[in-house]
Amino acid sequence: MTKHFEMAYQDSAGGLTMLFIHGFPFSSSMWEMQLDDLHELVRVIAPDLRGHGFSEVEPPYSIAQYADDCITLLNSLGIIDPVVICGLSMGGYVALDLVQRYPERIAALILTATRAAPDDKTGKANRDKAIASVQANGVEALVKALMPKLFSPSTLESAPELADIMQSMMVATPTDGVIGALKAMRDRADARLWLSSIAVPTMIIHGADDQIVPIDEAQYMAEAIPDAEFVRLVDAGHLPPIEQPEEFNKAVARFLITTFGDEEE
Numbered sequence: 001m002t003k004h005f006e007m008a009y010q011d012s013a014g015g016l017t018m019l020f021i022h023g024f025p026f027s028s029s030m031w032e033m034q035l036d037d038l039h040e041l042v043r044v045i046a047p048d049l050r051g052h053g054f055s056e057v058e059p060p061y062s063i064a065q066y067a068d069d070c071i072t073l074l075n076s077l078g079i080i081d082p083v084v085i086c087g088l089s090m091g092g093y094v095a096l097d098l099v100q101r102y103p104e105r106i107a108a109l110i111l112t113a114t115r116a117a118p119d120d121k122t123g124k125a126n127r128d129k130a131i132a133s134v135q136a137n138g139v140e141a142l143v144k145a146l147m148p149k150l151f152s153p154s155t156l157e158s159a160p161e162l163a164d165i166m167q168s169m170m171v172a173t174p175t176d177g178v179i180g181a182l183k184a185m186r187d188r189a190d191a192r193l194w195l196s197s198i199a200v201p202t203m204i205i206h207g208a209d210d211q212i213v214p215i216d217e218a219q220y221m222a223e224a225i226p227d228a229e230f231v232r233l234v235d236a237g238h239l240p241p242i243e244q245p246e247e248f249n250k251a252v253a254r255f256l257i258t259t260f261g262d263e264e265e
């Protein structure tokens with residue numbers, strides 16, 4: 001009779017984990033070039049936020065709910081060690097919520113194309129107009145209005161196919177998911193209030209040609225967060241990881257190695 005034995009094994013998945021949180025109204029697919037490139041350095045996880053990509057559309061919607069969903073995902077994967085969070089735009093709002101409410105789960109922070117300030121009165125009114133427009137005319141009308149602001153002019157010249165890829169990703173977002181996200185962003189907290197208490201290594205990457213979040217907002221965060229590093233990417237608009245993937249990934253890899261050492265060596 002063969003005696004049962006317990007086999008020993010090694011599992012690289014136990015190393016540092018990096019969680020990539022997408023912007024609005026995209027999905028985890030926007031991080032394809034980061035997942036491809038960085039998986040040798042870290043374990044990479046990119047969720048579809050509630051109401052986006054392949055995730056369920058179930059309410060409730062808020063930035064805090066998106067953050068709680070990310071923690072639930074990490075828990076369900078058994079990841080309790082602190083992770084590196086990288087959030088783009090709305091994903092940055094989620095990252096800032098995570099670092100405030102779950103500081104023990106965060107090892108480092110990368111914020112890109114995002115801001116800490118909440119919507120002002122005009123911003124909130126614009127969210128309400130956008131919600132009404134989506135209710136009346138569907139997601140496509142909103143996407144059409146967003147498209148001209150997403151990319152640097154140089155991206156549109158050098159990689160015009162990116163516009164079609166991002167447009168298809170956006171129009172695939174369910175109407176309720178889009179409306180939920182607009183409400184969540186409209187009602188988000190003022191993250192400026194806790195920037196100075198962020199105690200993890202932080203890098204801020206911003207496209208020089210971002211028309212949605214002016215670069216001043218990123219500079220403000222870099223000055224308010226203790227020892228934050230600021231990277232300005234030329235020839236990038238609101239989507240630095242897609243418009244300048246090599247430069248973006250290089251900056252992330254350098255930040256990871258400087259902060260945590262090269263565990264591969």
Ligand code: MLT
Pocket residue numbers: 022023024025088089090091185212
């Ligand atoms: C995003 O890209 O996530 C959104 O444009 C952010 C926003 O509208 O505030």
